Amino acid sequence: SEARTYTITAIPADGVGQEVVDAGRTVLDALARESRGAFSFSWQELDWGSEYYAKHGRMMPEDGPDLVKDSEAIYFGAVGWPSVPDHVSLWGLRLRLCQGFDQWANIRPVTFLPGVESPLRRADSSDLDWVVVRENSEGEYAGFGGRNFAGRPGQGEVATQSAVFTEVGCERIIRFAFDLARTRRRKISSVTKSNAQQYGMVLWDDVFQRVARDYPDVETESVLVDAMSAKFILHPEDLDVVVASNLNADILSDLGSALAGSLGLASSANLNPERRFPSMFEPVHGSAPDIAGRGLCNPIGALGSAALMLDHLGLAAEGENLQQAIAETCRRGILTHDVGGTAMTREVTSAVIDHLQ
Ligand code: NAI
Ligand code: MG
Numbered sequence: 001s002e003a004r005t006y007t008i009t010a011i012p013a014d015g016v017g018q019e020v021v022d023a024g025r026t027v028l029d030a031l032a033r034e035s036r037g038a039f040s041f042s043w044q045e046l047d048w049g050s051e052y053y054a055k056h057g058r059m060m061p062e063d064g065p066d067l068v069k070d071s072e073a074i075y076f077g078a079v080g081w082p083s084v085p086d087h088v089s090l091w092g093l094r095l096r097l098c099q100g101f102d103q104w105a106n107i108r109p110v111t112f113l114p115g116v117e118s119p120l121r122r123a124d125s126s127d128l129d130w131v132v133v134r135e136n137s138e139g140e141y142a143g144f145g146g147r148n149f150a151g152r153p154g155q156g157e158v159a160t161q162s163a164v165f166t167e168v169g170c171e172r173i174i175r176f177a178f179d180l181a182r183t184r185r186r187k188i189s190s191v192t193k194s195n196a197q198q199y200g201m202v203l204w205d206d207v208f209q210r211v212a213r214d215y216p217d218v219e220t221e222s223v224l225v226d227a228m229s230a231k232f233i234l235h236p237e238d239l240d241v242v243v244a245s246n247l248n249a250d251i252l253s254d255l256g257s258a259l260a261g262s263l264g265l266a267s268s269a270n271l272n273p274e275r276r277f278p279s280m281f282e283p284v285h286g287s288a289p290d291i292a293g294r295g296l297c298n299p300i301g302a303l304g305s306a307a308l309m310l311d312h313l314g315l316a317a318e319g320e321n322l323q324q325a326i327a328e329t330c331r332r333g334i335l336t337h338d339v340g341g342t343a344m345t346r347e348v349t350s351a352v353i354d355h356l357q
Pocket of ligand 2: 250251254284
């Protein structure tokens with residue numbers, strides 16, 4: 001039968017983003033080879049990022065999203081380099097794609113891998129795993145606000161930065177999280193700071209309570225974000241699906257991946273659940289300028305993101321195969337330096353390929 005070809009856009013961008021996307025492509029192409037002609041990947045690689053900015057004065061071409069919109073998924077590295085202000089690089093590339101393609105659900109699993117030591121006391125890889133569902137289209141990252149009065153004598157500049165919460169935006173991410181909980185352990189924790197932020201986050205809480213009535217089989221709790229950060233450490237066994245606004249979920253997912261052993265382990269999917277636009281898969285970490293270019297960064301966050309992409313493309317068995325190969329590689333102690341090992345990026349990558357079924 002005809003081989004199915006998936007068109008994927010790779011945007012490695014900056015720093016270790018280039019190294020981990022290279023690792024992910026190597027693993028995905030190995031999976032395709034082992035499918036014996038069942039499927040393959042056709043890659044479109046784009047050189048957008050901070051080097052592109054140095055040449056062209058922007059992070060991607062004006063019509064960048066048009067060049068990407070027909071691919072079936074985007075495989076993204078990390079954006080940001082000391083040569084470009086962080087808000088320019090983030091808004092000019094990553095947030096422009098997330099918002100332009102209405103990738104409103106950001107899924108960030110926290111997986112405790114065998115062979116990786118967690119800083120949590122009593123952590124046991126067999127019974128800890130949860131997923132952070134991040135609202136990815138509005139909230140604190142809506143970009144509302146401005147800077148005024150620069151140079152006004154005697155008073156100085158004023159900046160406002162407003163968070164935006166819409167009923168539609170809250171409802172779709174909360175429903176998404178409830179549906180996900182039904183495929184897992186049927187427990188959902190909603191995180192806000194509605195005691196202090198009395199408009200947007202109280203709307204979120206109201207929507208959460210209303211939607212919860214449609215899911216009587218799912219256990220619910222509402223937790224303030226500061227208490228939740230303590231709970232991540234003290235009672236991680238209580239967590240299954242954690243749904244939170246853009247900023248709070250961003251912070252909590254870094255905390256979760258550090259508890260699992262390293263930021264280099266954490267994977268993420270930016271989904272457009274309606275599939276009108278391509279979804280984007282990327283490690284949670286940034287460009288890691290402190291270790292970039294030395295071949296020693298951890299590729300597992302990017303490889304786990306590749307597994308999430310396989311799932312999204314309808315290749316669920318291949319995604320599971322890749323997750324198992326990642327776990328087996330860690331179990332055997334083939335680990336990069338950030339999780340206490342001595343292996344290079346390329347050695348972890350080939351070990352994962354060797355452990356594919
Ligand atoms: P970072 O995630 O790049 O690095 C934080 C720490 O984690 C560093 O010590 C780094 O060495 C380590 N680390 C990160 N990835 C690793 C990996 N794969 N293997 C081993 N160790 C790893 O965050 P940082 O330093 O705050 O930001 C650096 C740049 O990345 C900034 O320009 C920032 O704006 C950008 N950034 C981009 C993101 C994205 O594209 N999604 C997310 C976070 C930051
Ligand atoms: Mg982050």
